[in-house]
Amino acid sequence: MIHDVVIIGGGPAGLAAAIYAGRAKLKGFVLEKMSPGGQVLVTDMVENYPGFMEPISGFELVEKFTAHAKRFGMPIETGEVERIEPVGDQFSLILTDERTITARSVIVATGATHRKLGVKGEQELTGRGVSYCATCDGPFFRDQVVAVVGGGDSAVQEAIFLTKFAKKVYVIHRRDELRAIKILQERAFANDKIDFVWDSIVEEIEGKDQVQAVKILNKKSGKQSRLEVDGVFIFIGIQPITDFVKGLVDTDERGFIKTDQWMRTSFKGIYAAGDCRQKPLLQIVTAVAEGATAAYAVEHDLA
Ligand SMILES: Cc1cc2nc3c(=O)[nH]c(=O)nc-3n(C[C@H](O)[C@H](O)[C@H](O)COP(=O)(O)OP(=O)(O)OC[C@H]3O[C@@H](n4cnc5c(N)ncnc54)[C@H](O)[C@@H]3O)c2cc1C
Known part of the structure; x- marks a missing residue:
């Protein structure tokens, strides 16, 4: 089966893309390697997301995002993408469990992870303080x-x-x-x-x-x-999770994916949104805006 779009990553960017792709009746799904929610799952309280004047727990906000994405018919499936292979004007997504998924477009919304200090004792004592x-x-x-x-x-x-x-x-x-x-x-x-x-x-x-x-x-x-x-x-900053698209799309020297204002990367059919993308403000509100834009661009480009 060939999907219109596969959204890699179920954080705020991926879930917002799912809402917009679902409402646009695109066929596809979100692929998330862990639980949906991304970094918001490990955030105690969010007090700067519009509409929530009282601080909302990261967990509760994620529940709302997830339910909203599902409401418009976008399934959220478990799987980790290891690499993307362009095949003609389509893409083969190779998963770590060796499954292959075929899609006409891909939204990379894989976010970012914490940077390490790189000092003696850090690795050995991770989980032990x-x-x-x-x-x-x-x-x-x-x-x-x-x-x-x-x-x-x-x-x-x-x-x-x-x-x-x-x-x-x-x-x-x-x-x-x-x-x-x-x-x-x-x-x-x-x-x-x-x-x-x-x-x-x-x-x-x-x-x-x-x-x-x-x-x-x-x-x-x-x-x-x-x-x-x-x-x-x-908490000394973050690094993007983009190794799996290295060489396929243009990134900056730190690995953040470069896009135009439609969230199109340098490779036709691949879009990027959220913290994995080169931009000044890495927040939930910008991630969801970019997820929405990427899904809109997919709809526009496929049509
Ligand atoms: C401690 C902390 C506090 C924060 N507080 C706030 C705040 O108060 N307000 C605010 O606006 N922002 C806050 N942020 C920032 C905010 O959480 C991020 O900007 C936002 O989550 C980015 O969303 P995203 O969807 O781009 O990426 P992420 O949230 O990182 O989600 C990416 C998802 O992709 C998945 N993924 C990665 N690689 C793969 C793969 N190969 N295959 C499948 N799935 C994959 C990950 O598991 C993850 O679920 C905070 C961040 C942290 C760490």
């Missing part, structure tokens, strides 16, 4: 001391969230001011449980079976120090 998800692991640190590495929106938002559980949260940031938006900064500065370690980078995470401390270098003074912590949460 090193985490990239405060919503998932925060409750394990009740009355303990944790460090958050980073200074952007996600780092500050998650540091505030962690104060619900931890007795002390150190935010270790390589600059002397935060990158996070002002409202988050104000909340963090007003929170007694949060202390800031400025101008500093983590050089090593120490611990045998569990995290015990982080070694810190102050970049301004050159002074090294050791901070005893039970957990380390790392």
